[in-house]
Amino acid sequence: xxxxxxxxLGVEVKKAVVTVPAxxxxxxxxxxxDAGVIAGLDVMRIINExxxxxxxxxxxxxSKAAGEKNVLIFYLGAGTFDxxxxxxxxxxxxxxxxxxxxxxxxxxxxxxxVSHFVQEFQRKHSKDISGDxxxxxxxxxxxxxxxxxxxSSTQIKHEVDSLFEGVDFYxxxxxxxxxxxxxxxxxxxxxxxxxxLTDAKMDKTVQAAILxxxxxxxxVVLVDxxxxxxxxxxxxxxxxxxxxxxxxxxxxxxxxFTTVYDNQTAVDFPVYEGExxxxxxxxxxxxxxxxxxxxxxxxxxxxxxxxxxxEAEKLNAEEEDHKRKLAAKISFESYIQKTRRKIRNRHxxxxxxKKKMEDAxxxxxx
Numbered sequence: 259x260x261x262x263x264x265x266x267l268g269v270e271v272k273k274a275v276v277t278v279p280a281x282x283x284x285x286x287x288x289x290x291x292d293a294g295v296i297a298g299l300d301v302m303r304i305i306n307e308x309x310x311x312x313x314x315x316x317x318x319x320x321s322k323a324a325g326e327k328n329v330l331i332f333y334l335g336a337g338t339f340d341x342x343x344x345x346x347x348x349x350x351x352x353x354x355x356x357x358x359x360x361x362x363x364x365x366x367x368x369x370x371x372v373s374h375f376v377q378e379f380q381r382k383h384s385k386d387i388s389g390d391x392x393x394x395x396x397x398x399x400x401x402x403x404x405x406x407x408x409x410s411s412t413q414i415k416h417e418v419d420s421l422f423e424g425v426d427f428y429x430x431x432x433x434x435x436x437x438x439x440x441x442x443x444x445x446x447x448x449x450x451x452x453x454x455l456t457d458a459k460m461d462k463t464v465q466a467a468i469l470x471x472x473x474x475x476x477x478v479v480l481v482d483x484x485x486x487x488x489x490x491x492x493x494x495x496x497x498x499x500x501x502x503x504x505x506x507x508x509x510x511x512x513x514x515f516t517t518v519y520d521n522q523t524a525v526d527f528p529v530y531e532g533e534x535x536x537x538x539x540x541x542x543x544x545x546x547x548x549x550x551x552x553x554x555x556x557x558x559x560x561x562x563x564x565x566x567x568x569e570a571e572k573l574n575a576e577e578e579d580h581k582r583k584l585a586a587k588i589s590f591e592s593y594i595q596k597t598r599r600k601i602r603n604r605h606x607x608x609x610x611x612k613k614k615m616e617d618a619x620x621x622x623x624x
Contacts, residue, residue, distance in 0.1 A: 272300060273302050275303045277310040278290055327346045339450065353482050359446065366443055372401050374431075376394075491530055497532070497537040533567055
């Protein structure tokens with residue numbers, strides 16, 4: 259990357275700004291910075307790819323005159339899909355929400371078209387090219403060109419000379435056919451868009467930004483969000499969210515907790531990230547009396563983040579049942595402890611009766 263930049267610019271490159279998928283959390287972002295150091299680059303900033311797209315297309319142009327804008331960036335790369343919703347005002351890009359799928363990208367659309375034309379070739383010529391890597395590679399290249407062409411045309415003609423065993427391949431594909439064979443992929447994209455809008459607490463709009471003009475010569479401020487909730491594990495494996503998912507970072511949050519025992523002088527705070535109700539089902543970031551988490555220790559990968567969110571949504575009923583059981587357990591324990599204190603403070607109760615009550619309380623606690 260460094261060599262490519264220097265070749266293009268004609269000067270030595272020492273500093274760089276690098277873009278990464280929006281679903282990257284601290285660990286892969288830090289790995290990207292480390293790779294820059296190995297390459298001899300000072301990576302000054304890591305920017306989400308959708309945010310970078312908003313800057314590349316000057317969506318903040320005339321923002322001082324237009325006031326606050328809400329912009330949704332739909333970023334479908336070769337192997338990943340990211341959606342980000344930004345609020346842009348006076349050069350400040352504030353990320354309101356992000357969502358994505360690390361297993362959905364442009365290659366998936368190419369694969370569908372390749373499979374379609376492999377079947378088409380076999381139907382027309384009774385020849386199976388699926389075992390010939392060279393033929394598949396040439397067909398994939400043609401499919402990529404066709405996919406791009408369908409963005410501006412309603413029909414594209416394939417022409418691949420001597421595709422397999424000297425047989426030429428000619429075929430047409432319409433935009434309607436392409437959309438039909440990829441309908442489930444398009445639906446997956448729109449589900450993620452809906453989720454991102456929900457997280458940002460915004461409604462759908464039909465107004466699109468006009469992507470034209472030059473970049474405004476002004477300082478740009480980027481405000482990002484955390485991809486997963488961060489919180490504290492407490493008694494009974496309860497995950498107490500302190501920083502909710504899609505909170506603007508950096509952030510400062512405060513939340514009060516009570517100790518388990520009277521006169522307790524030290525508390526261990528296990529810090530987790532995730533979306534599950536049980537703390538052990540989430541990813542442990544660290545555990546200290548005074549919590550200081552290193553930048554990338556134990557952080558989840560982009561794929562793990564996506565799986566955590568999906569699993570939490572799927573197991574929502576189970577999570578609610580777990581919360582109810584925990585609430586009942588804690589309420590019962592609180593009642594037992596209050597009863598024990600009352601008995602101990604009643605000096606008029608005869609010792610044999612008091613011992614029976616104490617034994618019953620011990621049994622209940624066990």
